[in-house]
Amino acid sequence: MASAISANKAELLAIANAVASEKMIDKSIVIEAMEEAIQKSARNRYGAENDIRAKLDPQTGDLRLWRVVEVVEEVEDYFKQVDLKQAQKLQDDAKVGDFIVDPLPPVDLGRIDAQSAKQVIFQKVRDAERERQFEEFKDRAGEVITGVIKSVEFGHVIVNLGRAEGVIRRDQQIPREAARVGERVRALITKVERNNRGPQIFLSRAHPDFMRKLFAQEVPEIYDGIIEIKAAARDPGSRAKIGVISHDSSIDPVGACVGMKGSRVQAVVQELQGEKIDIIPWSEDGATFIVNALQPATVSRVVLDEEDGRIEVVVPDDQLSLAIGRRGQNVRLASQLTGNQIDIMTEEEASEKRQKEFAERSKMFEEELDVDETLSQLLVAEGFAELEEVAYVELEELASIEGFDEELAEELQNRAKEALDRQEAAHREARRELGVEDDLAELPHMTEAMLVTLGKAGLKTLDDVADLATDELIAKKREAPRRRNNADGPPMRRDRPMREQDKGGVLGEYGLTEEQGNEIIMAARAHWFEDEEPATQEAADADSTQ
Numbered sequence: 001m002a003s004a005i006s007a008n009k010a011e012l013l014a015i016a017n018a019v020a021s022e023k024m025i026d027k028s029i030v031i032e033a034m035e036e037a038i039q040k041s042a043r044n045r046y047g048a049e050n051d052i053r054a055k056l057d058p059q060t061g062d063l064r065l066w067r068v069v070e071v072v073e074e075v076e077d078y079f080k081q082v083d084l085k086q087a088q089k090l091q092d093d094a095k096v097g098d099f100i101v102d103p104l105p106p107v108d109l110g111r112i113d114a115q116s117a118k119q120v121i122f123q124k125v126r127d128a129e130r131e132r133q134f135e136e137f138k139d140r141a142g143e144v145i146t147g148v149i150k151s152v153e154f155g156h157v158i159v160n161l162g163r164a165e166g167v168i169r170r171d172q173q174i175p176r177e178a179a180r181v182g183e184r185v186r187a188l189i190t191k192v193e194r195n196n197r198g199p200q201i202f203l204s205r206a207h208p209d210f211m212r213k214l215f216a217q218e219v220p221e222i223y224d225g226i227i228e229i230k231a232a233a234r235d236p237g238s239r240a241k242i243g244v245i246s247h248d249s250s251i252d253p254v255g256a257c258v259g260m261k262g263s264r265v266q267a268v269v270q271e272l273q274g275e276k277i278d279i280i281p282w283s284e285d286g287a288t289f290i291v292n293a294l295q296p297a298t299v300s301r302v303v304l305d306e307e308d309g310r311i312e313v314v315v316p317d318d319q320l321s322l323a324i325g326r327r328g329q330n331v332r333l334a335s336q337l338t339g340n341q342i343d344i345m346t347e348e349e350a351s352e353k354r355q356k357e358f359a360e361r362s363k364m365f366e367e368e369l370d371v372d373e374t375l376s377q378l379l380v381a382e383g384f385a386e387l388e389e390v391a392y393v394e395l396e397e398l399a400s401i402e403g404f405d406e407e408l409a410e411e412l413q414n415r416a417k418e419a420l421d422r423q424e425a426a427h428r429e430a431r432r433e434l435g436v437e438d439d440l441a442e443l444p445h446m447t448e449a450m451l452v453t454l455g456k457a458g459l460k461t462l463d464d465v466a467d468l469a470t471d472e473l474i475a476k477k478r479e480a481p482r483r484r485n486n487a488d489g490p491p492m493r494r495d496r497p498m499r500e501q502d503k504g505g506v507l508g509e510y511g512l513t514e515e516q517g518n519e520i521i522m523a524a525r526a527h528w529f530e531d532e533e534p535a536t537q538e539a540a541d542a543d544s545t546q
Contacts, residue, residue: 028058030125038054042065050079052104066102071097072084133164134199141190144186144188145186149179149182152179156170157179164198164201166189167200172206173205174272174275176273188205207234211242211268211277214271215229219264221246221253228246229244231282231338233336235329241278243280243292243293244282253279253282257279286304311341311343312343313344314347314350315345324344362380368416369390371415391417392413398412424449428441436460465520466525466528468521473517
């Protein structure tokens with residue numbers, strides 16, 4: 001009998017060691033799973049109402065089984081309680097209120113109990129294995145990993161990573177790349193999520209950072225930090241651009257990335273299935289970097305439109321198709337690389353646009369300020385585009401224009417302010433005709449022009465605005481346009497519409513920030529809470545009189 005017990009002990013420990021080694025988890029987790037399985041089987045044998053505990057010694061394999069009972073004066077639950085007399089047979093110093101141990105003989109697991117115990121152990125081990133996998137990969141996002149393609153399901157590639165599995169979703173694969181089961185594949189870990197079925201490891205071969213990491217593997221200077229990839233943009237499987245800079249003036253960043261006879265860049269190109277890669281010197285100067293990013297096209301000049309956050313690039317007529325690229329690929333990648341929206345135009349188109357804008361602004365100043373054509377053109381030539389700029393610019397700046405004096409500058413500012421007042425009055429009358437309530441005019445950041453826009457959209461009361469979400473009211477968050485220094489007037493806002501594609505809400509054309517939009521909506525909702533206060537006060541008064 002002793003030898004049989006010894007064999008059982010040895011067998012339990014052998015199983016625990018084997019499972020821990022195979023699943024690469026802590027042996028204590030397997031021991032804990034065995035204890036839980038034995039406890040479950042014992043409850044089936046002695047009654048589920050019992051509080052039964054099991055302890056398996058990880059060194060010797062000795063198994064102890066007991067139930068925990070409470071010492072009471074009068075027993076009500078025979079499964080979990082024992083009277084003082086019976087308790088003192090188990091433990092001499094037992095007293096009422098104590099919890100004591102009642103040893104139980106080892107159970108002989110039957111076939112059904114053994115199967116149930118096996119399921120408990122498997123589940124516990126499986127959970128521990130999943131947790132181990134998650135802990136191993138949770139901090140590895142951004143790392144390139146190599147695996148073997150296990151299967152392709154609904155276009156998604158399942159990759160065996162050794163101790164776990166990852167997935168390359170269809171939109172993260174290189175187009176037209178054939179995935180064959182059993183082939184080795186390299187990919188970037190983009191995200192690791194905890195899931196009931198184990199960690200979800202998302203991989204990508206289309207992400208720009210995958211190309212960055214490949215260059216770091218092929219170019220020692222990048223790995224060492226001497227050369228830095230400042231920006232990257234990809235059209236996976238077709239073309240890519242990277243902006244590089246060297247922190248050592250003696251090393252050419254472009255030449256280092258290309259390598260001897262193109263060996264370094266070709267290694268990356270082959271991994272990316274022939275994707276053409278343009279390596280561009282990065283520059284602190286935005287205009288210079290944009291010119292570089294549009295290579296191989298030649299650029300005549302770059303015009304920064306700070307108000308719209310866009311960049312206009314003028315190219316010679318014969319360079320237009322090259323700058324745009326096939327299906328707009330070159331300019332699209334350049335936009336991604338520089339982080340700016342780039343508009344390409346020829347010299348003729350740029351000239352026509354400048355002339356049209358010059359004529360429109362000149363006519364506006366001529367009519368609104370009641371000045372002659374020469375004076376209005378002079379204002380436009382000096383960079384003034386809106387009445388607000390004339391009205392609230394520093395007087396000295398306006399007077400410093402050649403041919404102007406302080407008296408003329410002051411007169412122009414007064415006329416600009418009067419014109420703005422006229423526009424405001426016209427908008428006020430228009431919004432009242434639309435039925436927009438005066439309460440809306442008290443909202444922060446609100447102008448009469450905005451109220452007219454609200455009225456045309458059918459938003460005429462505080463409740464109408466209060467019911468909106470911020471995104472429904474304004475455009476996506478964007479930086480406020482730069483203006484000239486404000487001398488003595490209110491903060492200048494743009495009342496000039498943005499392009500249609502930039503609008504994101506009812507007041508999207510006015511360039512309000514997300515913070516300003518939140519303030520408007522919260523101010524519109526304020527009366528809801530004011531209505532609740534009297535009712536609350538009435539209830540409090542009623543309570544005090546009772």
